[in-house]
Amino acid sequence: MATLKKEALVRQRAEGYMIDAIQRAQDAENQRDICIEELRIFKEQETSLKRQIAELQRERDELQMERDHAQKEAEGLKKKGEGSSGHMLELPEFSLSKIAEATQDFNESQKIGQGGYGNIYIGRIQTEVAIKMLHSQGSQGSQEFQMEVGVLGQLRHPNLVKLIGSCPEAFALIYEYLPNGSLEDRLKCKDNSPPLSWQTRLRIAIELCSVLVYLHSSTRPHTIVHGDLKPANILLDSNFVCKLSDFGICRVLSRDQTSSDSITLSRNTVPKGTLPYLDPEFLQSGILTVKSDVYSFGIILLQLLTGKSPPYFIVDEVNSSLLAGNFESLLDPSAGHWPFEVAQSLVEIALMCSDNNRKRRPDLGSGVLELLESLRDPTGGT
Structure with a gap:
């Protein structure tokens, strides 16, 4: 009887070990399936990110080409104007300290407009002027500055706003002030x-x-x-x-x-x-x-x-x-x-x-x- 009890206890423990091993094997299999699914999702995300990066790179290259082309256009217009019979007027360039003085150090009370391009201030440089401060970050401010100077520097028409001068170091444009707004x-x-x-x-x-x-x-x-x-x-x-x-x-x-x-x-x-x-x-x-x-x-x-x-x-x-x-x-x-x-x-x-x-x-x-x-x-x- 003692021997039988001992064998029964051993068998019971063995069954317990077997059940535990089976459970661990199932858990391991489930964990493997989870890992495989996570790996699949990761690969899909990686592919999507690569596609997005390629798209962003393409857009950046297009914008860079646009900027370079616009700068060439502006420079070409300027040279064209300089080579023509006096159509290109010499636009005075002002220092940053000069336009800061004209706008009371860009005081909020002097601001008369704002938008995606930057802010516009009213100031006085001998006469009342409107000073547009283009965003200096990135290439867009430089592109818009070059284009405005290149175009308005050579064109004259009674229904075109008059560009009085510029401040290249701050991407600032100085126009005639028009009191009735837009x-x-x-x-x-x-x-x-x-x-x-x-x-x-x-x-x-x-x-x-x-x-x-x-x-x-x-x-x-x-x-x-x-x-x-x-x-x-x-x-x-x-x-x-x-x-x-x-x-x-x-x-x-x-x-x-x-x-x-x-x-x-x-x-x-x-x-x-x-x-x-x-x-x-x-x-x-x-x-x-x-x-x-x-x-x-x-x-x-x-x-x-x-x-x-x-x-x-x-x-x-x-x-x-x-x-x-x-x-x-x-x-x-x-x-x-x-x-x-x-x-x-x-x-x-x-x-x-x-x-x-x-x-x-x-x-x-x-x-x-x-x-x-x-x-x-x-x-x-x-």
């Missing part, structure tokens, strides 16, 4: 400013069209596409005269001396700008032409007519109102009573300009400017 602020009646009359809005449309015709002109070796046309970049002087500004992301389209003027200049580039005003074809294809500015001009015309801001779906709204025969209900009443013929002609021009197909958009210099000017002349009819 068209966007005036359309919103910011700071309780009075609404713009329809006559003033029509004049602004004519002036904006005039400066775009100048920039898009085929008579020069270079055609300028603004690329970020919107009310915030349209400034107004003391007499509400339109002054187009902010050429930091504009593009210079070079004209081949052997090509005819009928060839449409274009440029493959990374789409930039403000979404409601961006040419849909440019967004899809990355191909920029002067017709991209024409689209933005059409959206701005519709804003001048309706006062709607931001102008998302404004083309669809206007088209729907026209089909329903109640377009007049969309006209901004704060502008006063729009003459029906003027409003009708403006909306027709605006819808042609903002057509999704760039081939159907008009050339601003081939009749559009003359038509707009005729609307202002009470004896010229429509």
Whole structure:
């Protein structure tokens, strides 16, 4: 009996050891499965990260190429201007200490604007000026600085903002000060400013069209596409005269001396700008032409007519109102009573300009400017 009890105890212990071993084996197998799954997930994440790194590298290379190309364009414009008959004006350069003194050491009370580009201060350098401080980090500030100096340093038009000087060490640009701010602020009646009359809005449309015709002109070796046309970049002087500004992301389209003027200049580039005003074809294809500015001009015309801001779906709204025969209900009443013929002609021009197909958009210099000017002349009819 004692022997049997001892054997039973040994057998019981052996079974316990076997069960424990089986359990440990199952745990090890489960742990192995978990490790295999974790390894699979890790490999998937590694592949995804490699793909993201490659995409970021590609985007960085594209942006670097954009920056280098823009810098070459700006330098080319400057050399072109210096080699021409006095078109390139010598822009004075100011020290950082000078503009700090002009803005009371960049005091917050002197700040009159800010955005993704940097801050704008009002200051005094012999006369009142607006000083734009571009971000100095990365290549974007340098690119925008070079472009503004290269473009505004050689162009002169009554409806272009005047660049007075620069501060290269701080990527700062010094412009004439325009007391009535931006068209966007005036359309919103910011700071309780009075609404713009329809006559003033029509004049602004004519002036904006005039400066775009100048920039898009085929008579020069270079055609300028603004690329970020919107009310915030349209400034107004003391007499509400339109002054187009902010050429930091504009593009210079070079004209081949052997090509005819009928060839449409274009440029493959990374789409930039403000979404409601961006040419849909440019967004899809990355191909920029002067017709991209024409689209933005059409959206701005519709804003001048309706006062709607931001102008998302404004083309669809206007088209729907026209089909329903109640377009007049969309006209901004704060502008006063729009003459029906003027409003009708403006909306027709605006819808042609903002057509999704760039081939159907008009050339601003081939009749559009003359038509707009005729609307202002009470004896010229429509």
